[in-house]
Amino acid sequence: xxxxxxxxxxxxxxxxxxxxxxxxxxxxxxxxxxxxxxxxxxxxxxxxxxxxxxxxxxxxxxxxxxxxxxxxxxxxxxxxxxxxxxxxxxxxxxxxxxxxxxxxxxxxxxxxxxxxxxxxxxxxxxxxxxxxxxxxxxxxxxxxxxxxxxxxxxxxxxxxxxxxxxxxxxxxxxxxxxxxxxxxxxxxxxxxxxxxxxxxxxxxxxxxxxxxxxxxxxxxxxxxxxxxxxxxxxxxxxxxxxxxxxxxxxxxxxxxxxxxxxxxxxxxxxxxxxxxxxxxxxxxxxxxxxxxxxxxxxxxxxxxxxxxxxxxxxxxxxxxxxxxxxxxxxxxxxxxxxxxxxxxxxxxxxxxxxxxxxxxxxxxxxxxxxxxxxxxxxxxxxxxxxxxxxxxxxxxxxxxxxxxxxxxxxxxxxxxxxxxxxxxxxxxxxxxxxxxxxxxxxxxxxxxxxxxxxxxxxxxxxxxxxxxxxxxxxxxxxxxxxxxxxxxxxxxxxxxxxxxxxxxxxxxxxxxxxxxxxxxxxxxxxxxxxxxxxxxxxxxxxxxxxxxxxxxxxxxxxxxxxxxxxxxxxxxxxxxxxxxxxxxxxxxxxxxxxxxxx
Ligand SMILES: Cc1cc2nc3c(=O)[nH]c(=O)nc-3n(C[C@H](O)[C@H](O)[C@H](O)COP(=O)(O)OP(=O)(O)OC[C@H]3O[C@@H](n4cnc5c(N)ncnc54)[C@H](O)[C@@H]3O)c2cc1C
Numbered sequence: 001x002x003x004x005x006x007x008x009x010x011x012x013x014x015x016x017x018x019x020x021x022x023x024x025x026x027x028x029x030x031x032x033x034x035x036x037x038x039x040x041x042x043x044x045x046x047x048x049x050x051x052x053x054x055x056x057x058x059x060x061x062x063x064x065x066x067x068x069x070x071x072x073x074x075x076x077x078x079x080x081x082x083x084x085x086x087x088x089x090x091x092x093x094x095x096x097x098x099x100x101x102x103x104x105x106x107x108x109x110x111x112x113x114x115x116x117x118x119x120x121x122x123x124x125x126x127x128x129x130x131x132x133x134x135x136x137x138x139x140x141x142x143x144x145x146x147x148x149x150x151x152x153x154x155x156x157x158x159x160x161x162x163x164x165x166x167x168x169x170x171x172x173x174x175x176x177x178x179x180x181x182x183x184x185x186x187x188x189x190x191x192x193x194x195x196x197x198x199x200x201x202x203x204x205x206x207x208x209x210x211x212x213x214x215x216x217x218x219x220x221x222x223x224x225x226x227x228x229x230x231x232x233x234x235x236x237x238x239x240x241x242x243x244x245x246x247x248x249x250x251x252x253x254x255x256x257x258x259x260x261x262x263x264x265x266x267x268x269x270x271x272x273x274x275x276x277x278x279x280x281x282x283x284x285x286x287x288x289x290x291x292x293x294x295x296x297x298x299x300x301x302x303x304x305x306x307x308x309x310x311x312x313x314x315x316x317x318x319x320x321x322x323x324x325x326x327x328x329x330x331x332x333x334x335x336x337x338x339x340x341x342x343x344x345x346x347x348x349x350x351x352x353x354x355x356x357x358x359x360x361x362x363x364x365x366x367x368x369x370x371x372x373x374x375x376x377x378x379x380x381x382x383x384x385x386x387x388x389x390x391x392x393x394x395x396x397x398x399x400x401x402x403x404x405x406x407x408x409x410x411x412x413x414x415x416x417x418x419x420x421x422x423x424x425x426x427x428x429x430x431x432x433x434x435x436x437x438x439x440x441x442x443x444x445x446x447x448x449x450x451x452x453x454x455x456x457x458x459x460x461x462x463x464x465x466x467x468x469x470x471x472x473x474x475x476x477x478x479x480x481x482x483x484x485x486x487x488x489x490x491x492x493x494x495x496x497x498x499x500x501x502x503x504x505x506x507x508x509x510x511x512x513x514x515x516x517x518x519x520x521x522x523x524x525x526x527x528x529x530x531x532x533x534x535x536x537x538x539x540x541x542x543x544x545x546x547x548x549x550x551x552x553x554x555x556x557x558x559x560x561x562x563x564x565x566x567x568x569x570x571x572x573x574x575x576x577x578x579x580x581x582x583x584x585x586x587x588x589x590x591x592x593x594x595x596x597x598x
Contacts (some may be wrong), residue, residue, distance in 0.1 A: 001219050002229035003049060005258075009228070011284060013272040017250055018280055019236035019289060021045030022098020023210050024279030024565045025577060028592065030152075030214035033228040035589075035598035043215075046235045046255050046285075047071065047095035050211040055101045057248040057353070058158060058201050058363050061338060064091075064102040071095040071102050071255055075284050077453045084531040089103030090321070090454050091537055092282055096232060098280070100200070100578055103537065104208060105363045106405060107155050109185040110573035110580050111370075111398045118570040122550045123587070125187050131578070131586040132187070140198045146186035152213040158201035159361030162337045162408040164485060165425055168365040169406040170194055172482035173367075176475070177374060182505040184370050189398040191574070197405070200578065205361020210582065219435030225396070233258040233446050237268060239293040239561060241278055241309055247561040248278040256448065266448075275596065276560050283539035283567040284440050286315035288451060290543065290563075293443045295555060305447055310469040310557030311384045314547035316550065319438035320572055322403075322430040322536035324455045325469060325529065326411040327494060329480050330487035333423040338411040339364045340423050364408045365428075370400035370574055373471055380550075381471060384462040390432070391529070400574045402472045404429050404479075418490055426493070429472035430536040432574045435460035441543060459532050469529050474517065481509050495528035497521050538577040542566040545546065552591050564588030 016032060018025050021043040026226040029043050050056075052071060054063035065069045073094035081086045093099035115125040132349045133148035139156035140147070147155075164536030170180050173194045181193035200208040218225040233255050237589035240249040249272040256266060279286045286287060290296055296316065301308050315359065342359065352360060373381070378389050393399050404427055410417045411426035443449050473495075480486050490504040497504045502516040517525065545551060545568050553568060555561040566581045572582050 003219055003220065004229070004231050005233050007271065011042070011271065013274060014042045015273070015275045016041045016278065017199050017271065017273040017350050018274075019250055020098070020279065020281035020285060021096045021211065021215070021230060021232070021566065021579040022280055022282055022565065023100040023451070024095055024585030024588065025278070026215040027211040027235055027582060028278060028280060028564050028589045030218050031226050031586070031589035032598070033218050035593045036275065037225050039516050039598065043230040043231065044236050044252050045096050045232045046073070048232050048258065050095060050096040051435070053234060055095065055097070056207055056208065056212070057325055057360050058105055058199070058205065059342065059360050061102075061104055061170060061363060062343065062512050069528060075259075075451065075453060077455050080454060080457070081531060082459050083457060083533065088457070088533070088534060090284070090535045090539060092284060092457065092539060096210035097213070097231065097579065099537065100209035101166045101211055103206070103367060105200040105313065106365055106368060106576045107185070107200055108575040109187065110575045111191065112187040112189055113396045113398050114571065114573045116404040117546065119211060120545045120570060122551055123545070124365075128583055129187060129582050131590070132415055133481060134586055135582050139203055140394065141182045142403070144186045144188055146183065146188065151183050152201040153200060153208045153210070156201060156203045157196050157197070157210070158199045158363065159203070159205040159358040162364070162366055164337060165333060165406055165408050167366070167484040168485055169367050169479065170173050170196070172479045173369065174484055175224060176478055176480075178254055184368060191370045191398045192372045194367050197366050197368050199363050201361055201363065203356070210552045210585070213588075214278065218321060226277060230451065235449050236281070236289055237292060238289065239279070240270060241558060244559065246559040247273065248276060249273050252448060273560070276562065276592065278568050278592070279561070279563045280565045282565050283542045284451070284453070286563055286565055286567040287440055287542040288442050290315050290355065290555070292445050292598055295558065296441070300441055303443065310555065312556055316440045316542050318541050319440050319454070319456065320433055320434060320541045321455060321457070322572070323436070323469065323533050324428060324536040325473065325533055326407070327425050327476060327480070328424055328426045328490035329409055329472070329486045330490060331423050331425045332417070332487055333408070333425065333485050335423060337408060338423045338425065340414070340417070343409060343414040344417065344420065346421065365405045367406050369404040370566060371404065371475070372401050375424040380570060381467045385464060385467045388462060388464050390580045391393040398574070401468055402429060402431050403439065403574070404472070404476055410490075416492070420494065424490065425485065427476040429469070429476050431465055431468045431472070435462065435464045435570050453534065455558065458530055466526055466529060469533065470522070470525055472528070473525060474515070474581060483496050486515060495525045497524055497543070510518060540569050540572065540577060544570050546570065562588065562592065564574045
């Protein structure tokens, strides 16, 4: 198998180098190898192979986020004043398969209007649909024929459902005005409802990451794909150019995370690319690699003594992420209906594995929601909100304001549960078209230097994002209160409303049909949101099409350099983002295949 932790000495030149073997990178590598098995391809991935149990066994997903995990990269922001001075940690896939190997496996697709609004030739929803289908073998309900039947990624319910949580959330949402929709992912303009969760999990319970599903089958087939090779545990430092600004190779170095501690400076190596260098390091890894290579804002590069190859001020400029808050509740669910017993050690993992227990093929998230507010709610959010809503949302009926998912577990470190031996549920909420922007830039030419990174969460001047989250908080709480498994809010995960408040914690529906929030409650809620908002791990848009790359994903101002990952998308998507990263991979591979005449 062509997977190495040290580059073979005789490998000094290949046709195509792919920097970053993440979600999109693995797809590009596999599709190009398929198009021409003679093409020599080297993927250089900063992380390890994706062979850890916390990757293949879906229910172990939280292990990838635990301190000390080596399967994610934990990018750290600078202190953010608007978030109470916090430095946010933004985990991002750091292993072969990238985010698809470490994520929560929630399946959702971008909305039709998302692709159309990008307004990039070749990337409309109609043109992207064949690629969306090509990704998947779909085991869910498909009333409109919008899904694929023979793609590498199996999409299914997995092997377990917490049915009471799912059913109660759905009927509660329905009572409040959001109906169950069979398929919210059909790009047929349906939105404003809830859908039983589908997952990037096969019917027999295996995570469907792009390394396992696209790349490994070819890597293991030396006979047919002898020229596809992967170097893991090495970071690409920079792209190398010739005098004509053509990308001709890369410089790379062992990832210190996987090296014995040493006082020696890390060694660097180079490898040449005859035809093309493709960057696929994700929305934080790619712009920073470009800047180290001399592509970015010339003022920044000059200040860091990096020779400018192409002056592109858009690099790293418009960082975007969905903004997340997760709210925990006490529940009357049984130990078999949540992941709490497993996470707290009350259920024996080894025994579950030995018995191939159905809980293993589950991600503990039960419903996908794409929600819009009612007319009354829009007015209640104030004139600034209403103005933006009327301009950017009202004319686009398939554009949700936020997404939600009920989670069958306490959503934090299990050692911090308020009552041991209890079962919890939580509702995760995130905004999908935020107006806040951050940035990500390098502070030196070394890949190990800290980044100048700001998420920018809740920094938009009209406070649209914080108002969206206020609405999400109130909405999810009303949904939770209507569920008969609800036994009150877990105080540590909710704003500290005062005991005399009409919005205080623990008020049942029998006591108040709808909660009322005073001005003081609104202030407490806003402060709490700023102090608690975090990443949804959906970074994107830092090397946008038509600003940094053209519609064929070629970097402006140089030759032989493409970007294929979520950094290229022009606007946000009403979805969890893995499906969009995959479709960028499929589309990018097709563009490159065409250009190379394969
Ligand atoms: C914890 C988590 C939970 C998520 N949950 C969901 C979910 O439930 N559903 C969903 O749809 N989406 C989810 N997402 C989002 C989704 O997985 C990502 O948006 C998507 O994987 C991004 O794909 P990408 O190809 O742009 O980048 P990535 O998949 O991040 O790939 C980038 C790759 O480049 C490598 N790399 C970085 N720098 C270098 C370098 N200098 N040299 C070499 N290699 C480098 C990284 O190790 C990584 O493998 C989640 C993400 C995370 C992290």
